[in-house]
Amino acid sequence: MSLFSALEINTTGLTAQRRRAEVASSNLSNTDTTRTAEGGPYRRKDVVFQTTTFGKELLNANVRNQGVEVSAVVEDTTPFDRRYEPGHPDADSDGYVSYPNVSAMEEMANMMSAARSYEANIGALSIIKTMINRTLDLGK
Amino acid sequence: MMDNRLFPVIEDRMDWTAKRQQMLSANVANIDTPGYRTKDVSFSEQLQLLQLNVTNSKHMTPSGTDPRMEEFEVKGKVGLNDNSVDLDREMSELTKNGLQYVALIQFVSQKLKTIRSAINEGGRG
Numbered sequence: 193m194s195l196f197s198a199l200e201i202n203t204t205g206l207t208a209q210r211r212r213a214e215v216a217s218s219n220l221s222n223t224d225t226t227r228t229a230e231g232g233p234y235r236r237k238d239v240v241f242q243t244t245t246f247g248k249e250l251l252n253a254n255v256r257n258q259g260v261e262v263s264a265v266v267e268d269t270t271p272f273d274r275r276y277e278p279g280h281p282d283a284d285s286d287g288y289v290s291y292p293n294v295s296a297m298e299e300m301a302n303m304m305s306a307a308r309s310y311e312a313n314i315g316a317l318s319i320i321k322t323m324i325n326r327t328l329d330l331g332k
Numbered sequence: 333m334m335d336n337r338l339f340p341v342i343e344d345r346m347d348w349t350a351k352r353q354q355m356l357s358a359n360v361a362n363i364d365t366p367g368y369r370t371k372d373v374s375f376s377e378q379l380q381l382l383q384l385n386v387t388n389s390k391h392m393t394p395s396g397t398d399p400r401m402e403e404f405e406v407k408g409k410v411g412l413n414d415n416s417v418d419l420d421r422e423m424s425e426l427t428k429n430g431l432q433y434v435a436l437i438q439f440v441s442q443k444l445k446t447i448r449s450a451i452n453e454g455g456r457g
Contacts, residue, residue, distance in 0.1 A: 194350040198357040205361030212364075241365040258358040260365050309363050312419055316360045319430040320353060326437045331444055 195327070198320050204244065204259030205313035211262045212239045213306040220299045222292055226282045233282075234292040236268035268293055342440055348373075349433045355403075356426045359417050366414045370406035370421075 215237050225234040242263035270293045278287030352373050362368040408416040 194347070194354055198350070198354040201354060201357040201361050205357075205363070208361070209364075241362075243362055243365055243368060258362060258371075260361045305364070308419075312360050312363060312423065315423060316357050316426050319426050320357070323350070323353065323430055323433045326434050330437060330441060 195320055195324050199317060199324075201259045202313045202317045202320070204261060206310060206317075208239075208241060208260045208262050209306045209310040209313065211265075212241075213303055213310070215239050215265060216299050216303040216306060219294045220296060220303070223294045223296050223299075225292055226280075226289060233272055233290045234294070236270070236292060236294045237265050238268055240264040240266055338443070339440070342436055342443075346433060346436050346440075349429055349436065352429055353426070353433070356422055356429060359422045360419075360426070362415075363417045363419060363422075364413065364415065369410075369416045370408055370418065371403060372406050372425075374402045374404060 219236050222234040228234050239262045241260055244259045244261045272290035272293050274288045274290055276287055277283055277289045280289045283289045355371055355373050359370050359372075406416070406421075408418050408421075410416045
């Protein structure tokens, strides 16, 4: 039934937006992390969204259901924030400490945007759910 | 008595509506995907599905062409993230499409009730 495919499409949207929120959370919580397992300060991460095609063809062989997925989590290569803190254990010989290239403000905006998009998918899901429920009630 | 030839037409329309819902769902899912363009389907050929009774040569005849849905790209402003999905449009279209589907269901439901009433000899049902 094609309505179930519609449900799946929006589910991919939910998953992708949740991943994005997770990454933003991780960035936010590490705004001041100067030590990581890979060494050096924490590097800001970002998600890459990509359309996915799955399931049966919708109209013809060329048009298929298009969902979305997080194809990669990439690192932000912008330079670290260098602050003069000679007393800091991670300060270099000049007394500068490299802090993560994370802007709390930016991450909050990113987080809110992800939440809005997540809600949009939920909205679509609830409409489809109503459609399916009404179909099931047919003939009652 | 009962014109049950209407059922296939309604069924077909329900199928189209459900498919359009998929298209609109895809737009919502891809609201943040760079390079994505809003897509929709048209139902222009839908009318030709109606199997009308032709009792007069001047009546319109169903041409019986393949009622393939046609996909088209919705013109819209492309935002900073190279994406043209307008959330307000999508949500309103989703709601409209959903209501259309429910209306069709309602119609079939009423039709079934009428048939049931006939089977039950009217008042005794």
